[in-house]
Amino acid sequence: MTNELHPVPTRTLGVVGAGGIGSTVCADFVLHGFKVVLVDLSEERLGEARESLAEAVRFGPMLRPALPRVPEEDALAAVEFTTDPERLRDCEFVVENVSEIWEVKRDLYQELDRILPAGVGIGVNTSSIPIGRLAALTSRPSLVIGIHFMNPAYLKDAVEIMRGAETSDECLDYVHDLLADLGKEGIVVGDFPGFVSNRISHLFFNEASRVVEEHGVEPAVVDAVFKKCFGHRMGPLETADLIGLDTVALTLDHLLESYGDEKFVCSDLMRDLVKSGRLGRKTGGGFYSYPARQQH
Template structure:
């Protein structure tokens, strides 16, 4: 008799959260996905179906799941209380302190004492969120890159209170996803976003101040430096609103004007040009999720 599937909770099924759900399901986990937006939950199921359809091309070595099996492994709901039986929960909501603080307080009441929480944050330190719970030793940062199911490594942020047991658990779990854990310290932006958002901001400023076309800026980094995606393509993928929120948090944290978001980024966000999530950012995004999946696989 096969052992029961391990159950992971995922809170927030926007662009990155949806890909995290898919990553867990295709690697043999059961996922309970929670979001306040039913459309986001429906889009997550659609992404799972389309990714699973192309799975041998997306992740060579993984077999396509029977469609019914994939659907059964993903449970979607708008109720946080559905997470009570999860062995671990990954949080992916908006990069706003008040929203995250309130969520961690709520999760602390719902989850059993032994259940850990993974903070998939762009900039807010793990320790600040862990302090909102009664289980700081079981709170750890897990910065999944987007789309999660195409990435082979994860930035893991160890808070001051994160226990050895929690860190070991997370590394074992991520290993089941075929990922290497790169462990870093706990400070605003961590390694990846403290550096990358300077990169994004300066790329946007080059378009703003020098009038360079986005595709030219991106081609420099793809063709000259071997990057898979250029900085403006990556910013569109992340979401320009998320990039702006992260820059604002980094600026407030470090009091360093290097993180002052340029006016073009602010204007684009105000106009609703958020990147892939809105269909338009620095580029037009008209393709289906399936088309995006197969293109990214290449």
């Protein structure tokens, strides 16, 4: 078995996990001319991803003019929506976007290592789990690399790259080239829990939640301060709703376990919202309520 990346002429990429971020990663690839095998356990989620892709194709180029314009029927034809991970065998590279639950990722990486031919790399789109920990589950640690796409992926100009201790120069170069094909810059950071973006941003979300919880400030007021005074496009609570409050809470739990610092203890308000099923946009309500058309 070799650990060399071999791009194939069809330029087919795999995306595992068709949720909020995975569906936008799929859309980003399709808008830039790639074929995609999109895998999820849920047929319902695959159907939602199909709707998300159609929406991205229609509205993405209006929001980010640099995006190519692709007919909706061509975009949908470029994606194989499947519940069968064996269909990833013909992909040149796979991006994983499943839940931040260690047991879920552990089982998936062992399965991917069995399915994928030698030379096929794995991009880890994780919020907090170290790349080296996942790479150690595989026979190809030099081809495992963190690629932290932000949501929605097709509207972002940059991606955080987490290079594991064993990630090869070739794998890093491949990812830089792939991101360049998407019109993005890759910003390389170290491999530590939470990385740069989430170690900082999730404290931001958590403190915003505490302000609402402890002082009764309306979420819209908290967000307005950061949008109008600091020029943020979205406030911290709007962003947490977009990411998914369950994902934010899980990430805070990982950071707390990793660093043992109580500043990462999830706020009671956020924990209560998660327990009640108010996970953000994907469920129609979190800190805010959303019409059905805004949920995905």
